[in-house]
Amino acid sequence: MIGPFGKSPKVSHHARAVVTGAGSGIGAAFAIELAKRGSRVVCSDIDEVAAKRTVTAIGEFGGDAVAIACDVTQFDAVQDLAVQSQSWFGAAPTLVINNAGVGSGGAPIGELPLEDWQWVLGINLWGPIYGSHVFAPILRTGDTEVPRGIINVASAAAFGAAPGMGAYNVSKAGVLMLSETLAAELSGSGVKVTVLCPTFVKTNIVEAGRISANATKLANRVMKLTGFTAEKVAKTCLDAHDRGDLYCMPQLEAKFGWNIKRLAPGTYTRAVGILNRIAPL
Helix, strand or coil: CCCCCCCCCCCCCCCEEEECCCCCHHHHHHHHHHHHCCCEEEEEECCHHHHHHHHHHHHCCCCEEEEEECCCCCHHHHHHHHHHHHHHHCCCCCEEEECCCCCEECCCCCCCCHHHHHHHHHHHCHHHHHHHHHHHHHHHCCCCCCCEEEEEECCCHHHHCCCCCHHHHHHHHHHHHHHHHHHHHCCCCCEEEEEECCCCEECCHHHHCEECHHHHHHHHHHHHHHCEEHHHHHHHHHHHHHHCCCEECCCHHHHHHHHHHHHCHHHHHHHHHHHHHHCCC
């Protein structure tokens, strides 16, 4: 569908949006920004109290939102989220943001407990897999006169290969490939796909994750110095999605790392290894 002046309509405006992990951080910022753009928003989070806080914030400026508890590691719960969302909207959702995620880091592969791998992959990777599995068919067969889309939240860690962050890196690399595959499969359907790959964002992911004390201290220091606000990241990503961009890398260092990794992957990986020997986590 093309607008009256030859421009594609904006998916993020007046959408029926479902956002996972909407209780805090980037998820809450997505939900609030969408509501400001006239969208109705399902704020989903495993912590329903946190999701309700986001709904309250949206209600303060007259936005329309509802909180629905959902554990994205459980397929049945994601299916139920779709059912409840369609019931509340009175129609199929038009935008789904698979955002729920956790942090992990500070131990090399072989020392990081397998339980941590399972925990991180269950939320960061299986969450978007379940979300895409459930919602992609709904969006694909939705009203073709309405702009539709999926945003998956990955990270620059998807291609950064930072030592000591194996589980997190793998989970986000999977989300990146999931998004690229979705984009290819949904090509021509009218459903836009964007994968968000930020570097440091000023959220509570470090405190809420399973991260060593040294890695937490370093991450907080870098986040304070260079991190973008969640609000800026959400706005940048929604604008990129409206343009039809597959990749959204809101910070310059993410774009730089992505380009270097693609042009000289071997050199990039060796450089990361050298940096880790000089200043290990």
